[in-house]
Amino acid sequence: MSKLSNESDYRLEMDSIGSRKIPVDSYYGINSVRAQENFKISRSRVHPELLKAIIIIKQAAAITNFELGLLNESKQEAILAACQQIIESKLLEEIDLDAYQGGAGTSTNMMLNELIANYALEISGKQKGDYKFIHPNDDVNRGQSTNDVYPTALRMAVLNLLAPLTETLAELQQALQEKEKEFANIIKLGRTQLQDAVPITLGQEFSAYAEAINRDRWRLYKITDRLKNINLGGTAVGTGLNTSHNYIFKIAKHLRHLSGLSLSHAENMIDITQNMDIFVEVSGLLKASAVNLNKIASDLRLLASGPQGGLAEIKLPAVQAGSSIMPGKVNPVICEMINQLSIEIICSDQAITLAARDGQLELNAFGPLIAHKLLNMLEMMQQAMRIFIDKCITGIEANQDHCRNLVNHSLAFVTCLVPYLGYEKASQLAKQSLTEDKSLKELILADNILSEEELSQILKAEQMTTPGILKLNKNN
Template sequence: MEFRIEKDMLGEVKVPQAAYYGIHTVRAAGNFPVSGFKTNPFLIRAVAQVKQAAAEANMSAGLLDRRIGEAIVKAAGEVAGGGLSDQFIVDAFQGGAGTSTNMNVNEVIANRAIELLRGQKGDYLLVDPLEHVNLSQSTNDVYPTALRVAAIGRVLDLSEVLADLQGALQEKEASFAGILKIGRTEMQDAVPVTLGQEFSAYAEAIARDRWRLYKVEERLRQVNLGGTAVGTGLNANPHYIYSVIEELRAITGYGLARSENTIDLTQNTDVFVEVSGLLKAAAVNLAKMAGDLRLLSSGPLGGLAEIKLPEIQAGSSIMPGKVNPVIPEMITQVSFQVMGNDQVLAAAAAAGSLELNAFMPVIAHTLLQSLEMLINAVNILNEKCVKGIMADEARCRRWLEESHGFITALTPHLGYGQAAELVKQARRESKNLREVVIESGLFTSEDLAAIFTPGELTRPGVAGTKYLKKGRDKR
């Protein structure tokens, strides 16, 4: 392998001749071989978009030679489009508030721009990572701004897949609307519900998650770009400061705005805590729903088996024919990871001190990882599980008939004490409660048939009131 020699204030380092990164990246890669996770690619692309905007603004302000600036813009555009992705080698867990990532991007863009100008990689007299690519900037305004840009895109993507999931759940709500089943509280038989009503609750929870995330995107639009090191804007030309936001807005298509207090956004990271908290809320709803799907599909012969999940892979290496609810299990694990990430992110945000939060890299990693996992997991849940769920109406009816849950519907007509005695009798004699009620002479089979319908049992009011009054008047 051929190498070039690059220098910095600490000395000389050999850099692979073919590499687009440089000395700062090599040092960082050697200093932080920690997790195996590289800096999130969506963050890299967002940093590159910031570099594009900065080069355009610097040229507009007369601070950057147009030939150099246009090469930087083109190189940054390639990176923002996903190019040279193998050149971003710094671990996600790094000291320096993101400086290593910023320099990795600066060096890659500089060397690609040098190449575009027909120079040799490492010839920083042509395009310098600091003097040209990082002109008018600091890691402390580039990195938080890029994280906001990356997070906006991912939040919108998550909102979209949640909307798709909500729609699929609402379709199940409609198709299962007439299937009466036993409801359960504290894992015990309760009053009847329809299977559609259960799915309607899932749909509503997902709708809240989607709406909350859609709204929080607005707060991510405030950026501190132009604030440089601590938010005061030192070393940034006023023309640059105001034009760079316009350039970034045009590049990203997002409604970005410069914060009225860039010192605030340079040191405080609570907006990321807010977004992460909403991701945690979504994870909680997804985990609860996934647990319900596992319970409702349990069996298929020794469990509830009120619904059937799509069979997508064999479930056991020893038990032939076994199929497991692997998609809900995956969703549960993703949800746990998102909840854990939220705790890490909150701790990192609280650990910021004075004018800067040094722990931005772990904030970025956990937030973008949670978003990525949820986007992928929700899409898989929708496509490979929810859309294919089938109801076992006979099983739903069986558990309802064998339960004592519907006695609650008769309680207003009988009184709590008499209703409880009928339940005790059914249990004592191991009989179906419906049979015991009919044998008591308190209700006929026709009475019960009229009372025990989805329309009577699953909406507000006392079930069967109109029917019983009309029928008993005739009798």
């Protein structure tokens, strides 16, 4: 039996559909209750970074409306105090609203309008739900529409999550570059299509990883300028209905101050209202980064495979026992986590692409899906890379002797013989070496093709890792 058994335990709220009884002490209103009932399909909630951005927009709107004489001082102060109280509490993490919702984000916007209004009423000494004093729509949402609030808030949230992500990418790049230096003199066998190729240094392999991450970092850094254009003040379709030019420019100024982001009023607010391609662009860059991360993680798994029956050229840090039945087994679990993250990012990118594609006319109704996928992509990638750095990259060790031994017992040197013997002769020697289980050096010396002194000059693994062809002191 419900604890709320008396009529006095409820307040009655109405909307265009009808009326509902709301628990008298609830900070939520009728729009919030309907949204919670209509969209309870997953365990995923609206991202708190998006909620925070919307609340900051409400603060900027309250200040702007007060300056324009559209909101009295007591209402402004109550709304600002309510917004600050919500931001400083842990409430944003606990707001019970499903991330998968229809209505282009209206449920999210209205839930926060009601939440702020009821907090403001409480601060003012009024009863929650007594909207004649502070109204969710007329006061908290004044001069706004979900259609300009939601895209603006999403851009803000993306910018706020991009900053730590790009910082972590820079840290990953640095960690890889440190390994590049540490492994600079370790000669190993390079492989193409998983077959023995030519010598390379382990440091050179890590240099390629670092450069790929550097590209990812700069691509994401360069997109921030395009994310700073906002349509706040455009209201329903971007035309600015029910606002003024003063409102549009003032609210952008206050939003810059409150958010700390260098946001600017978009010249074409209709474009920003209806088109979501900027988020497809961000998502695509995250996908590109995820592809690079997956390549690095997969390479590390291969290079560390074994330790007896695989390549075993490097050793990854052991972070947990690898098997419930095989004692002593240690798995590359951090790399496997990165592999799975990559799959998630690629799938989320596809969802964002389709959601942005399917927007119609003056509004994209699928902003909530885009927001949920994109903000979680940003957060997951940052957290995963932090773990990748701390629990994998920085602790990688090289099995130097084993690396050199694999080079010495391979056909890696045959390629450097081509300039002196020609492709056909070098190919014949390679085949003979495998068939007779003899080294290239043995075969060449036996046939007096080259002298031991000449071979000692040519067959140096170190010089095979840099450009150039050695000129021998003989007439060919």
